[in-house]
Amino acid sequence: DMLTGILRNNRHAGNIVKTLRGIFMDSPSIFTRTNLLELVQSVVQLAQSDIHKRGVRLSVEIDPFIEVDLYANEMFQVLLNLLNNALQALVEKPIGQGSVRFAAQLGDGIVTLLVSDNGPGIEAAVQAQLFSLFASSNKPESMGLGLWLCAYIVQRHRGKIWYEEMVEGGARFMI
Secondary structure, eight states: OHHHHHHHHHHHHHHHHHHHHHHHHTTOOOOEEEEHHEEEHHHHHTTTHHHHHOOEEEEEEEEHHHHHHHHEEHHHHHHHHHHHHHHHHHTTSSSTTTTTEEEEEEEETTEEEEEEEOHHHHHHHHHHTTTSSSOSSSSSTHHHHHHHHHHHHHHTTOOOOOEEOOSSSSSEEEO
């Protein structure tokens, strides 16, 4: 199991480098029909040890028949970044009280994907520049690249990404 995990992580690291190289060289994205649920499940599988270690309740509410045209490696990076951000937001929660939710809605030929958590949310002062390059963050180790890169990738897919504050607390990102 350990060797399988190492191999999976090595493949993932290689895909990150390949994807970033393509993005920054502005290579054209090659869109393929991708099952959204399977893509989200592959992201969740990579983060499974962190999810389990923190006792995070994870829900995935995506119709298994939703397929979208996208460049899977790039969108994988977006979803992984959003999941990692959500998990980091839950660090202060007692073990077993954090939750992350993936959900998708299909309407008028448009798929809307949401990633939400029940963490502290994002400070109002930070929200205005959330998707800016080198944006300030409430995470001390942050370089301010993650959400900018997410927005850049989503725009390459002819989509948009935004943040919504949740009344009950937490963060919700919509794609």
